Amino acid sequence: AQRVTQPEKLLSVFKGAPVELKCNYSYSGSPELFWYVQYSRQRLQLLLRHISRESIKGFTADLNKGETSFHLKKPFAQEEDSAMYYCALRLGAGNMLTFGGGTRLMVKP
Amino acid sequence: DSGVTQTPKHLITATGQRVTLRCSPRSGDLSVYWYQQSLDQGLQFLIQYYNGEERAKGNILERFSAQQFPDLHSELNLSSLELGDSALYFCASSVATGGQGYTFGSGTRLTVV
Numbered sequence: 001a002q003r004v005t006q007p008e009k010l011l012s013v014f015k016g017a018p019v020e021l022k023c024n025y026s027y028s029g030s031p032e033l034f035w036y037v038q039y040s041r042q043r044l045q046l047l048l049r050h051i052s053r054e055s056i057k058g059f060t061a062d063l064n065k066g067e068t069s070f071h072l073k074k075p076f077a078q079e080e081d082s083a084m085y086y087c088a089l090r091l092g093a094g095n096m097l098t099f100g101g102g103t104r105l106m107v108k109p
Numbered sequence: 110d111s112g113v114t115q116t117p118k119h120l121i122t123a124t125g126q127r128v129t130l131r132c133s134p135r136s137g138d139l140s141v142y143w144y145q146q147s148l149d150q151g152l153q154f155l156i157q158y159y160n161g162e163e164r165a166k167g168n169i170l171e172r173f174s175a176q177q178f179p180d181l182h183s184e185l186n187l188s189s190l191e192l193g194d195s196a197l198y199f200c201a202s203s204v205a206t207g208g209q210g211y212t213f214g215s216g217t218r219l220t221v222v
Contacts, residue, residue, distance in 0.1 A: 034210050041197065043113075044152075044213040086152060096142055096165050097211060099152040 003027075004089045006100035013077050014108050021072040021103050023061075023087030031089050033070040034097065035061055038084040047085070048072070057081070077107045112136060113214035115200050121220045127188040130217045134181055134202030140164070141183040142203070142211060143175055147196040158183055190221045 003026045013019055025031060035047040047056050050063040050070060061072045070087060084104050088097040112135035122128055134141050143155040145168075154167035158177035169175075172190075177183040187194060197218050201211035 036210075036213075041216075043215045044199065044201075044211075046210040046212075049210055096154050096157050096167070098154065099144075101151045 004087055004098055004100035006085075006087055006103045008103045009101065010104045010106065012106045012108065015079055016076050019072075019074045019077045019081070019105065019107075021085050021087075021105065023070045023072065023100055025068050025070065025087075025089050027068070027089065027091065029091070030065075031091060033061075033063055034088040034090070035059070035070075035072050036086045036088060036099075038086065038102075040083075044086065077105075079107045079109060081105060082107045113200060113202050113212050115198075115214035115217050117217060118215065119218050119220075121222060122190060124190055124192060124221055126190050126221075127186065128190065128219065130185040130187070130198050130200075130219075132183045132185070132200030132202075132214060134183070134200075135212050138202035138204055138212070139181065140203045141177055141181070142201045143169075143183070143185050144199045144201065145196050146199060146216070150196075152199075155185070187219070192221050195219055195221045 005024045033050040036044040037047045038044045048061050059074045063070050084102050086102045087100040090097050114133040116131045139160045141158045145153045155169040156175050157165040161177050172188050175185045197216045199216045201213045203211045
């Protein structure tokens, strides 16, 4: 079965420091990967899709098929980045997303 | 406003009761997904509907059921409620293939007392 692992439940950094939120997945095919952000138990919002290779709010993520990873990175963290971040995997058209356990990012002033 | 509407926002009910959560998907989206978010279990996929038909089932208890109506809105029915059912219940919708990702609603916070 497909699985998404976010090894860190909590990541605490200072403002201006680099951030890397880890995500590993287990799937032998070609997955579609997403990052979602959730501020203060509000609704989840799509942050990134690996297909689009875009940068949102300074965040980027690169799919590494060799390491089966899709880590989320930002060079300089801001206090407003504090939130829960979920990595998600979709196996193909019409299929549901499988979410990792989430990482809470806390950016301290 | 994400376009996905969930009602009610908050619900407090007693053990053993039954509740219905409602979700209206974003205009044009045919797929509806229900997720349960609890503190210890994270985001758990419950069930997916596509254009009125059940498409996939996840970790959904037998006490829970759902349906999607011809106007594409969906309802999640939770019965014989237990304290452990207290959680945030999210609905999400997507276009047919879901390749754009999902759009989530704001959730219904269910508290069972």
